[in-house]
Amino acid sequence: MNTIFKRVISGAAALGIAVSGLAIGVSTAYAADPTTGSITINKSDTGQVDHSFDGWHLASLTNVTKDSTNKINGFLIDTDDNMVRTIVAAMTSDQKVAYEKDANYYSTDNAVANPMGYLVEKVFKDKSGKALSELTSPWGGDSSALRAFAKSLSKELAKAGAPTADKTGDSALKTGENKELKQGLWFLKDVTTTDDTKGTNSIPIITPTTFDGADSWGTVTLKNTTPTIDKKLVDSKDDGTYTPNTQPDYAVGDDVYYELTSTVPVYTGYDIDSTMMDATKTRIFKINDTASKALTVSADTVIESVKLTPAQGTAVTLVKDKDYTVTVAGYGDVNTPDTDAYKGGHVTTIDLGKYVNKAEGSKSATDGILEGATVTVIVKAKLNKDALISNPGNLQKNPNKVDLEYSNRPEEVNHAHKVPGPEVPVYAYKFDILKTDKAGTTKLPGAKFTVKAVSGTSTHDGKYLGSYGENGWSYLDSEPAVTDTDGVFTTGKDGKINVSGLDAGTYEVHEIAPPDGYTAISLPKFQFTITPTVGDEAAGCKTITVVALSLAKGSDERASLSQDGKTLNIWNAKNITELPRTGGAGLAMIVAVGALFIAASGIFALRARRKA
Template identity: 30%
Template sequence: MTTSDGTVLSQLQAVGETAASPLGQVTLKNNVLPIGKQVVGQVDKPTPNNADDGAYAPNDNSSYAVGDLVDYELLSQTPDFTGYQFDPTMLNAKKTRQYAISDTMSRGLDFVAVKSVQLYTRHSSPEGVVSWTLDKTLNASSDYDVNVSNNVDVAGDYAGGKTVTVDLKRYVNKAVGSTRATSTDEIPANQKVVVIVQCRLNQNALISTSARPQGNKNKSSLTFSNDPSDNSLATKIPGGETEVYTFQFNLHKVDTKDSSKTLQGAMFTVQADGGLTGDHVGSGTNAHAGKYLICKDASGAWLYGTEAQAKSYSIAKNSDGKFIVKTDENNIISDTGTTNHEIAQGAANKLSADGNTLTISDSTNGVGFFVTDADGNVAVSGLKAGTYHVSEVKAPKDYLDADLQKINFSVFISADYVRDKTQSSVSQALYPYPDGHWGDNTLPAFGKDSSGNSQGTAAKLTDGSHGDQVTLGTDTTSDISIATVANAKTYTQLPLTGATTMRILAILAVVIAAVGAVFVVRGRRMNK
């Protein structure tokens, strides 16, 4: 029997889930080999005896911005190769043992690196408490190879993505230069294998809204020899699948008196708050805290900067012909200090005839400003969940000045996940985390679960001096991620409550006081 990718299976072995062998597990020589994965984050203080030498912990909040790094942990165990042949030269197919862990990514994820491959030994206390201790960290090129391939003949979620395979053939065959090259002992069976794969969420990532949550998927698989007489015969089994999410909210600009009249040309700034959720576990203060969204680079990632940078920028062509964003101080806008902030060329970004100037469309990329289109709309997408402060800095033509209306408000993107329990057998066997956490969560459509608890994603107005000029769709509608912002043409159209009215009354009070003072002075002069 041969699978679609050419892997040879014995007649009795089938890929998939059966009653005797649930998803992510296969039975071989009375041993169960699991394969699973979860989303993790790096911690500040490693905890001994946990997976990855305690350097990672499950990420329960699978929220990321486009451009963010995402760490995945793949877990399996070494097979019992007792009685199997092996070939240190790896030239004889029948003698060469196979053992490989693969990570398959959807189109919205780019492979960055295999950060580590480690082996752990299991211990059990007299009370039955299981723990794992680090045995060794394997070395790239001498213990394993990393192969990256395109997902071909694949439809659906994984079309256009890539597969990264960590091939441990060198280790299990005791190849020259490998960790066990000179050992006369058999490869230890049932050791926990922990692989950390790092990806980056890219511009092709699926964007979630309250009405349509869309996860960017990533799945694992395991391939290993299953016949002692012929190591070329291999079993390939599917493992766990995880999802990560990125979000957007929308601004819709209308006339105060006629909400059916949409307004083009309103300009907003958006500032990230320090309370963003979904950061890497234990990463400390969010790097974007207090920063303004400037524009997206060629990878689709947001560039952030100060308010001054958001309102004063230039597009410069560097020595290798790429266009990059710079501030008026000639500093490239960056959180990380890197200089690779190329701006994508395309339909929205116009390249001059001489090839030396790139004009960015504000309505599409929002360089420092988010500008409403002819339908009064502008979307702010590729965001992690959290709070964003929005300010109108320029009103549409023929409307009251933005400085007078002072429309400032905050949008909180919430994400209430549901624990995915399809990998429970793997997590219980290989990841005895103290509180049972496992970094595999899904985001359902917005609403309530059977117990009445909120689930899904929603955007909520949280604060700001917006009075009645900003409204958000209600929990019963599909547009709860849309903030409708109204503009007034005259003072009488402004709301009768809120800070805007207070400012106007204060101004009128000053004017009245000034006029009164003039009359008092004139009266005194006349009396004299």
């Protein structure tokens, strides 16, 4: 077989073209080889931003022939003279030795040497011996000779003295159709300036231009991704599932659950180090969850689960310390300003480096990386006593935010591109009690109360508030006695009680002991409600816009709201003559007084009989 014929077969195999027509002599030549063609670069999805590519022309296709159906079935590959040295430099040492022994392709004269012809015929083949094609397998896989060469060529072209791009700057190739290009094989390098929205850069591409008789040539669909990071509040269910939260308020001491979601980047063609010892080749994929000091997190308990869900197939649960690691670190430093809402908080990092680097023992080491799969992380925190507390006219949010770090440059995987995610706040509430005499002029210390969650709270309905400790509220199943410590709230010298760190809902306030010098007959007992107004954001991302306190209709007339709506004013009667004469309290007073008269008359009658 002569050199020319071998090069024809080489070109056909490289681009997936049948060559049987050559052997039986039924090919017909182009009237003249085309001089131009186009390359269309398609986005992987409509939401992807435009990308720019520097382009180097590698080789032309000459002596193109067609079969009886007008389909291309053969051609010569003619490497560009100015690209020969760079293409040879991008070969592995073994490839270079073999190339220099092959007289069909090798020459010391760049005008004669044909390294691209050699590569497509001898090197770019899969395990079965079939030549790989940038058309039928445009990305080649991490380990393919084609992909390895493209990466190596990209590095050679970045060196000083390498050939300059034929298309760069204003003339660079863009996503969409690029017309009037010199026909043949092109090398494309993504030079898009990355920012928070543009995602990963494409790996280097080798592709032919369009040719009449080859319908699929000259079209490439990008495989790069634009990972985002999302965060929302979720509620834990008894069956182990989670649903989006619709009202983001909690009592201090409650567990707060967040769902973080992202996408495993497409890392095909990126450098990788399964030992994770070489930082320059170790891929980065981290989720950073930042909590204000109002939220307590622990590295041992903060992560409930990490799952990957592919577009098709079954979700995979990743294993801590095999597929990912978790660290918790303090936020900021001594220079962090007091105005920073996260000062004193913590950053939880979920590092999936083991998974995306196929580290030993990881699921990806045996099953491969689920590129494009949805990553779902459930984070658990606890609302603590540092929480900012809201009341009417003074709304305070406790923020929590997330960001994503990932490698987005094929040849600089240690470059961590950061994408910010949403901030999700949570809220807690408070109310005050002010105890006075009936005139409202004397503030009364020593009055004792209990507070019961009646309805509408997240998880505490039917429970009495207990003590308010470092871990937040404790709860009691039954009403505490006057002599108890937990769950009994006593007015101070100023006649006030502050009850803080509550969930929204309806509560019952019951006075169980009056101040000294005031009657214990028919003590006040009434209900009030903490009502938030929830914003119209999507479930899981809700905010509170207003909070209000309100007394239940028909409440004890001794209870009223202060003008600013923040305080429950409650007055005490010194004796039964000051008790309300209507409503439940008045009825209780009448029954109580009537019982005294009955008892007194019974005693008088008994004494009278004894005297008789």
